[in-house]
Amino acid sequence: MLRSAVALVAALLIATMLPAGSGSAAAAGAVEVTIAEVDLDGPHIATTTVTVTNNGSTRLTRLNVSFKGPVGWAVQPASQSWSKAVSPGASATLTFKIQVPAPRPGFRIRTFAATATYTGGDGAGTAVGTRTQYTGEALPNLAAAYNNVGVTDESATTAGDFDGEGNSFSAQKLAAVGVTPGGTVTALGVDFTWPDVAPGEEGNVAAGGQAVQLSGTGERLAFLGSGSSFGASGNVTVHYTDGTSSTGFFGFPNWSFQEPGTHGATLVASSDGRNRPDGYGNAGIAYRVFAHQVDIDPSKTVAFVVLPSSPSLHIFDMKLAD
Amino acid sequence: MVDMPHPSRRTVLGGTMAATAVVAGGSLLSSASSVPARQPGQKSMIGVPFEAVDTVRIGLIGLGNRGMGMLSGWTAVPGAAVTAVCDIRAPRAKTAADRVVAAGKPRPKEYGGSATSYQEMLRTEELDLVYVATPWEFHYEQGKAALLAGAHVGVELPVATGLDELWSLVDTSEQTRKHLWLMENCSYGRNELAMLKMAHEGVFGEVTNGHGGYLHDLRALLFSDTYYTDAWRRKWHTRSIASFYPMHGLAPIAAAMDINRGDRMLTLQATATAPRGLADYRERNVPRDHPSWQEEYINGDLVTCLIGTHQGRVIRAEHDVSSPRPYSRINSLAGSRGIMEDYVPVGGSSARVYVEPDHGGHSWRDFTPYRDEFDHWLWKTVGSQPNPGGHGGMDYILQWRVVQQMRAGLVPDIDVYDAAVWCAPVPLSVRSLNNGGRAVAVPDFTRGRWADLRPGLDSRQSEMPPVG
Ligand SMILES: NC(=O)c1ccc[n+]([C@@H]2O[C@H](COP(=O)([O-])OP(=O)(O)OC[C@H]3O[C@@H](n4cnc5c(N)ncnc54)[C@H](O)[C@@H]3O)[C@@H](O)[C@H]2O)c1
Numbered sequence: 001m002l003r004s005a006v007a008l009v010a011a012l013l014i015a016t017m018l019p020a021g022s023g024s025a026a027a028a029g030a031v032e033v034t035i036a037e038v039d040l041d042g043p044h045i046a047t048t049t050v051t052v053t054n055n056g057s058t059r060l061t062r063l064n065v066s067f068k069g070p071v072g073w074a075v076q077p078a079s080q081s082w083s084k085a086v087s088p089g090a091s092a093t094l095t096f097k098i099q100v101p102a103p104r105p106g107f108r109i110r111t112f113a114a115t116a117t118y119t120g121g122d123g124a125g126t127a128v129g130t131r132t133q134y135t136g137e138a139l140p141n142l143a144a145a146y147n148n149v150g151v152t153d154e155s156a157t158t159a160g161d162f163d164g165e166g167n168s169f170s171a172q173k174l175a176a177v178g179v180t181p182g183g184t185v186t187a188l189g190v191d192f193t194w195p196d197v198a199p200g201e202e203g204n205v206a207a208g209g210q211a212v213q214l215s216g217t218g219e220r221l222a223f224l225g226s227g228s229s230f231g232a233s234g235n236v237t238v239h240y241t242d243g244t245s246s247t248g249f250f251g252f253p254n255w256s257f258q259e260p261g262t263h264g265a266t267l268v269a270s271s272d273g274r275n276r277p278d279g280y281g282n283a284g285i286a287y288r289v290f291a292h293q294v295d296i297d298p299s300k301t302v303a304f305v306v307l308p309s310s311p312s313l314h315i316f317d318m319k320l321a322d
Numbered sequence: 323m324v325d326m327p328h329p330s331r332r333t334v335l336g337g338t339m340a341a342t343a344v345v346a347g348g349s350l351l352s353s354a355s356s357v358p359a360r361q362p363g364q365k366s367m368i369g370v371p372f373e374a375v376d377t378v379r380i381g382l383i384g385l386g387n388r389g390m391g392m393l394s395g396w397t398a399v400p401g402a403a404v405t406a407v408c409d410i411r412a413p414r415a416k417t418a419a420d421r422v423v424a425a426g427k428p429r430p431k432e433y434g435g436s437a438t439s440y441q442e443m444l445r446t447e448e449l450d451l452v453y454v455a456t457p458w459e460f461h462y463e464q465g466k467a468a469l470l471a472g473a474h475v476g477v478e479l480p481v482a483t484g485l486d487e488l489w490s491l492v493d494t495s496e497q498t499r500k501h502l503w504l505m506e507n508c509s510y511g512r513n514e515l516a517m518l519k520m521a522h523e524g525v526f527g528e529v530t531n532g533h534g535g536y537l538h539d540l541r542a543l544l545f546s547d548t549y550y551t552d553a554w555r556r557k558w559h560t561r562s563i564a565s566f567y568p569m570h571g572l573a574p575i576a577a578a579m580d581i582n583r584g585d586r587m588l589t590l591q592a593t594a595t596a597p598r599g600l601a602d603y604r605e606r607n608v609p610r611d612h613p614s615w616q617e618e619y620i621n622g623d624l625v626t627c628l629i630g631t632h633q634g635r636v637i638r639a640e641h642d643v644s645s646p647r648p649y650s651r652i653n654s655l656a657g658s659r660g661i662m663e664d665y666v667p668v669g670g671s672s673a674r675v676y677v678e679p680d681h682g683g684h685s686w687r688d689f690t691p692y693r694d695e696f697d698h699w700l701w702k703t704v705g706s707q708p709n710p711g712g713h714g715g716m717d718y719i720l721q722w723r724v725v726q727q728m729r730a731g732l733v734p735d736i737d738v739y740d741a742a743v744w745c746a747p748v749p750l751s752v753r754s755l756n757n758g759g760r761a762v763a764v765p766d767f768t769r770g771r772w773a774d775l776r777p778g779l780d781s782r783q784s785e786m787p788p789v790g
Contacts, residue, residue, distance in 0.1 A: 042522075042782075043519070043522065043777070043780045043781065043782055044777065044782060045775045045776060045777060070524050071524045071527050071528060071658070071659065072521065072522070072523065072524025072525070072526060072527055072528055072529065072657065072659075073522070073524055074580055074584045074775055075775075076584060076773060076774065076775045077773075097775045098775075099522060099580070099584070099775050101519065101522040101523040101524070101780070102519060102522075102523075102780075104523055104695075105695070164682075164683040164685070206682075207679070208679040208680055209679040229682070229683075308679075309678055309679025310679065310682070311679060311680075311681065311682035311683070312682055312683070
């Protein structure tokens with residue numbers, strides 16, 4: 001039976017009643033929007049409430065609240081108005097219905113957002129509240145998310161499929177430029193660890209929105225990887241232990257044939273040629289590994305990371321760094 | 323040989339309905355959207371549960387291919403009892419009764435011999451459920467009569483062929499407080515239900531479009547002298563240009579878009595190809611002295627309805643039973659994050675899928691892992707047991723679910739509003755085609771309740787009440 005909040009790991013329990021999201025961290029005196037817990041044990045039509053609290057110093061009027069659930073989840077109504085004025089210190093509570101699907105296996109993040117527009121109150125005219133609820137468990141580490149064979153031995157190339165066409169990095173040629181299983185690859189001031197897997201085994205993550213636990217603090221989150229298309233980029237969301245999150249955009253150039261600075265990436269290593277299903281080939285052409293990073297909130301502790309939804313973006317390692 | 327009653331003028335599509343005026347200067351024919359007033363005391367049937375009964379006493383009207391095929395399921399569902407059987411051809415009622423006895427159940431009462439035998443059955447028997455599986459031209463009058471007799475009614479496709487008839491069924495259901503629904507078995511298809519659950523999960527993102535239909539080469543059956551009684555189905559092709567039977571593909575798409583449960587069909591535009599298939603088939607396969615040579619086929623081989631919804635979605639519903647082609651109900655649903663298409667084999671499954679973030683590289687994937695993950699509880703329980711139902715098991719699942727809902731006092735998955743709007747393309751396609759394919763308004767049979775989120779086919783698992 002599924003509960004609306006589930007342990008990420010035994011040691012790290014994230015409760016359902018998280019203050020959730022940037023919008024709910026209201027400054028003193030600000031209008032605050034909060035969303036009550038949503039019963040995620042579908043399929044059913046759940047009801048939740050959005051409370052708009054007027055912490056401002058003047059009456060709040062012409063309140064309208066729009067409400068959204070996860071993509072594809074129907075809500076009713078999409079928005080509604082509050083006909084009465086909300087005095088300073090008082091609040092208005094509006095009810096919304098949500099079509100909640102049956103619980104889905106795996107780690108799921110369900111985010112609900114309510115946007116209030118109004119006159120008066122704190123004078124800001126708009127306030128946003130979000131609520132994030134989790135079900136299932138995030139993957140314990142990046143290795144648990146490995147889902148792609150990106151490196152093969154030149155004597156056994158058929159297992160490789162970095163690019164969806166059966167091609168892969170050559171383990172020998174990577175070693176020739178200092179990239180070996182379990183070895184250190186330094187870039188952007190970060191000591192990355194190259195996946196400690198044998199050639200021909202899954203050893204990178206084709207990013208598909210996987211949630212991966214990552215513990216610690218830092219000013220940035222750095223990635224080692226490469227792209228297998230010309231659009232290997234997307235948003236990574238960093239979730240903190242206080243239930244808030246931040247988002248950063250990054251990407252890698254295509255492993256070959258694309259400017260090394262594409263998406264703002266940094267070239268780390270160039271290996272000569274690649275392994276194709278019929279053996280080593282394309283000598284003289286560089287197949288490359290890159291690094292990139294996103295800023296995170298250094299005042300918070302990271303709990304887990306949700307990778308971009310961009311399967312041609314391959315990640316060999318990720319690390320928090322100052 | 324029993325004389326079949328002639329279909330009344332009302333069942334000849336495009337008769338009274340086609341005469342409705344076009345909105346001056348506008349591009350939308352809107353008069354179809356006018357909502358008739360309710361009678362005093364008449365209330366919605368939305369969310370109304372069945373009154374729980376221990377045993378569901380069932381009467382069957384129409385014992386041809388379909389009625390006889392469904393008989394074994396009705397006989398087998400726990401807590402169901404076939405207590406009366408009726409066919410205008412009395413020997414069919416006797417055969418049906420014999421089969422019930424052969425299945426070890428009490429002999430149902432037989433009714434037959436005339437076009438009005440069913441009325442006698444409804445007058446005489448106390449029935450909880452009437453199942454209508456006669457030719458299309460009789461569905462409306464028999465369904466309505468069964469409601470008025472105090473039974474709930476499951477009607478084969480379509481429940482009626484005229485807009486006024488559809489409204490009349492809605493009103494009669496609301497007045498009698500009895501449910502009437504479309505026995506839309508494909509809504510319980512395994513892929514269709516998985517598609518619905520995927521849509522609710524958001525796998526397709528915001529759903530923007532879907533396609534369904536009934537593409538079934540029926541030519542041999544239509545010209546058979548023994549299959550459709552008195553060739554009733556072929557005769558419809560001499561009467562009207564219409565999408566007669568798109569519901570098997572339309573209903574699952576409508577369900578996945580929450581039509582009547584958060585969205586509604588707003589407009590319908592129809593196109594029809596020239597009628598070529600039946601005449602060409604007859605030319606090549608039917609002897610010159612066959613009665614069909616007196617007929618002229620006017621319905622387009624491919625009739626397509628484009629339906630626009632309030633949420634900005636588009637549904638394409640197709641109907642083609644007169645062209646050579648493999649079977650398909652299309653079953654395609656797409657949105658901002660991906661698409662599935664049924665009847666297009668990839669890998670081991672009959673369907674293909676492409677959804678972000680799971681997939682990339684512009685290549686289709688096998689639907690099987692999704693079908694397995696989003697398998698509906700009815701398939702995991704009832705569908706996994708051997709059962710007597712046809713069409714891969716979905717017929718029996720529909721019958722089991724109907725009986726379960728009636729015995730447990732649940733709200734039906736499919737109600738009269740779903741039945742009406744799913745069948746509305748039959749008359750609306752005629753209206754649109756009679757007006758050069760212009761958009762016609764689709765009535766809101768819920769009378770304003772379409773926006774309410776409420777459960778439907780994506781139901782929570784529940785048990786069949788124990789028997790005895
Ligand atoms: N849901 C499905 O998958 C499915 C499959 C097949 C047929 N159908 C539908 O079932 C219905 C019947 O089709 P069919 O193929 O069985 O046709 P059919 O001709 O084999 O059977 C029709 C039966 O109705 C009887 N009948 C006609 N008028 C009657 C009356 N006034 N009172 C009592 N009985 C009467 C006929 O004698 C005949 O036995 C149609 O609506 C058809 O579209 C649905």
